[in-house]
Amino acid sequence: MNRRKTRRTRPFSNSQKRAEADEWKTSNQQSWRDRGYKQEGTLETPVEESVPKGTCQTMCPAIEMRQRQSQHRLHRYEILTGTEKDRQPRADPLRMVKEYARPAAGKDSTNPSELRPPDVLQKTVHYLIDEIATSQNLHPWTEVYGFVFDRLRAVKQDMIIQRLSGPCCVTILEQTVCFLVYASYRLCGEPLRLYDPKLNDMHVQENLRWLLDCYVSGSAPNDHQEEYEALNLLYNLGCTKALQRVMQLPEGLRCTPDISLALSISHAYLERNPVRLLRLAKKLSFLQMCALHRHLTACRRDLLLIYSHGFSSRNCRFPLEKLSHLLDLDTCYTTQYCQLYGVEINLENKVIFTKNAFPELEQGKGHCFQYHNTTTDKLKLIMMGCRVHKSFSNQ
Numbered sequence: 431m432n433r434r435k436t437r438r439t440r441p442f443s444n445s446q447k448r449a450e451a452d453e454w455k456t457s458n459q460q461s462w463r464d465r466g467y468k469q470e471g472t473l474e475t476p477v478e479e480s481v482p483k484g485t486c487q488t489m490c491p492a493i494e495m496r497q498r499q500s501q502h503r504l505h506r507y508e509i510l511t512g513t514e515k516d517r518q519p520r521a522d523p524l525r526m527v528k529e530y531a532r533p534a535a536g537k538d539s540t541n542p543s544e545l546r547p548p549d550v551l552q553k554t555v556h557y558l559i560d561e562i563a564t565s566q567n568l569h570p571w572t573e574v575y576g577f578v579f580d581r582l583r584a585v586k587q588d589m590i591i592q593r594l595s596g597p598c599c600v601t602i603l604e605q606t607v608c609f610l611v612y613a614s615y616r617l618c619g620e621p622l623r624l625y626d627p628k629l630n631d632m633h634v635q636e637n638l639r640w641l642l643d644c645y646v647s648g649s650a651p652n653d654h655q656e657e658y659e660a661l662n663l664l665y666n667l668g669c670t671k672a673l674q675r676v677m678q679l680p681e682g683l684r685c686t687p688d689i690s691l692a693l694s695i696s697h698a699y700l701e702r703n704p705v706r707l708l709r710l711a712k713k714l715s716f717l718q719m720c721a722l723h724r725h726l727t728a729c730r731r732d733l734l735l736i737y738s739h740g741f742s743s744r745n746c747r748f749p750l751e752k753l754s755h756l757l758d759l760d761t762c763y764t765t766q767y768c769q770l771y772g773v774e775i776n777l778e779n780k781v782i783f784t785k786n787a788f789p790e791l792e793q794g795k796g797h798c799f800q801y802h803n804t805t806t807d808k809l810k811l812i813m814m815g816c817r818v819h820k821s822f823s824n825q
Contacts, residue, residue, distance in 0.1 A: 481593050484545030489554045490526035491544040498529075507562060507577055527554060530583035545588050548598040554585055555602050563609060572624040575613050579630075582606050586637070595644065603641040604654060608717060610634045611665065615720035638662050642675070656683060660692035664714070665721040667699050692718075699725065704733040708758050730757050731788075734771055738783040747780035 490508075498504055499521045506514070510522040528546070533539055546554065558578045568574050586606070589599060610633055617625040642662060645655045659676060666672035673696055676689060683689065691713055698707040707729055711722060733756060741748055754764040768775055772787040 482540040482542055482545060482591060484547040484550070484588060484592055485542045486544060486546045487550060488523065488526070489546070489550065489557065490523075490528045493544065494528060495521050495523065495526050505577055507568070527558065527581045528584045528588075530580050530587060539587075540591055545592060546585075547592075548594055548596075551585050551588060551594075552598055552602060555582070555605050558582065559605055559609060572617060572620060575617060575625065578609065579613070579633075582609065583633070595647070600641065600644050600648070600652060600654075603637050603644065604658065607634065607637050607641060607658065607661070610637065611661065611717060611720050615723050618723070634665065638665070656686040656688045659683070660688035661718060661721050663689070663692040663696055664718055665724075667696060667722065667725045688718075695722070699729070702732060704729045704736070705756060708733070708756065712758060730759075730767065731771065733757060734768070734773060735788060738773065738787050739785055741783040742785045743783075746783065747776070747778075748783060750775060750779040750781055753781050 499518070502518065504519055504521055504526075508522060508526045510520040513520040528544075558581055562568065562574060563578050565574070585602065589602065610630055613625075614627065614630055614634065617630075618627070638658070638661075641658060642655075645652050645658070659679065663672050663676050676684060676693060679689070684693075691710065695707055695710050695714075698704075698710060708726075711719065711726075714722065737748070737753075750761060750764060753768075754761045757764055757767065759767065765775055768781060774782040774784070776782060
C-alpha cells in the first residue's frame with residue numbers, strides 16, 4: 431500500500447530566528463513611530479499630543495442651543511420666560527447649560543468652540559448649585575437633581591477632554607462631591623425611575639478619587655484636604671482601601687480633628703461597636719452625616735440586636751428615651767424602628783427586649799430614609815456657594 435510521503439519542514443536555526451525577530455522589531459518600531467510614539471532608551475512612550483483648549487464663553491455652545499431649541503429638547507429650567515406655552519419655546523441664553531452626551535463614532539468631541547474653558551466651567555457649576563440646586567422655588571427636588579446631575583456630568587466631560595488640573599479643577603470637584611453626597615442622603619429611598627443610588631454612588635467615587643489625587647499631585651498643600659479625606663473615609667466606611675489611604679497620610683494631616691474623628695468612627699464600625707459609633711457620629715457636621723447615613727441602618731440594627739440579647743429577661747425594662755438617645759432618633763422614629771424588628775414597647779414607654787425578635791424584613795422596609803427628620807432637613811438645606819462644604823445653613 432502506497433502512502434503519500436509528507437515533506438518534513440526543516441526547523442529554523444537560531445540565526446534565522448534572531449533575524450526574523452530583528453525584522454519584526456524594526457517593523458514594529460516603525461509602526462509605533464507612525465502612530466505618534468517615540469523611543470526613549472528601551473521603553474516606548476507616547477509623544478505628547480496637543481490638548482484641546484476650550485473657547486466657548488457661554489454655559490452652552492451656540493450650536494447646541496440652536497439644535498436643542500429646534501428639536502424641542504429644552505429643559506423647563508432653560509426656557510425663556512414668557513415663551514413656555516409657545517408652539518416652539520425659545521432658549522434663554524443666560525440659563526442654557528450644556529447637556530451631557532455620550533461619545534459617538536464620527537463625532538468630534540474636541541472642537542474648541544464646544545468646550546468651555548476652566549473659568550466658564552467654574553461659573554457654570556456656581557450657577558447650577560446657587561441658582562438651581564438650592565432654589566426654594568423649584569420642585570420637586572428629584573427633577574432638580576436630575577437636571578444638575580446631568581449638567582455636572584457635562585462639566586466633568588469637558589474637564590477630562592481638556593485634562594484640567596490645579597485649583598480650578600479642585601474647586602469644581604469639591605462642589606460636585608458635596609452635591610452628590612447630599613443627594614445620596616436627601617433622595618435615599620426614592621423610586622429608581624427618579625433616582626438611581628448606584629449611578630450616584632459611582633459618580634461620588636469617581637469624583638472623590640480624582641479630587642484626592644489632585645490634592646496629592648498639587649504643588650502646595652490644600653486647606654480643605656482634611657475635610658474631604660475624612661468625607662471619603664466616612665462614605666466608604668469599612669473599606670480597606672479608604673482606611674489604608676488615610677493611614678498613609680502625613681502624620682500632621684492624619685492627626686487633624688476631622689480625620690481623627692473619622693478614624694475613630696471607622697474603628698468603632700470595624701469593632702462592631704454601634705453604641706460608640708452613634709455617639710461619635712453626633713460630633714459630625716451635616717455634610718459628614720450625609721456621607722455616613724447609608725451605614726446607619728445596619729449600625730442601628732446591630733445595636734438593637736445586641737441589646738435584645740443582652741437585656742433579654744422577663745423582668746427587664748429599658749427606658750424608651752434612653753434607647754432613642756442611643757439610636758440618635760426621635761422617640762416616634764424609635765418606636766417605629768422597634769416595631770419593625772419585633773421589639774415590644776409597653777404602655778409605660780418601656781422597651782422589652784427578647785432574643786426572639788428580628789424577623790426577616792421585606793424588601794423596601796427598614797431604609798434609613800424612613801427615619802429622616804424632615805423638619806431638621808429643611809433647616810439644614812445646602813447653601814452651596816464658592817465654599818460648598820462649609821455652607822450648610824438655614825435656607
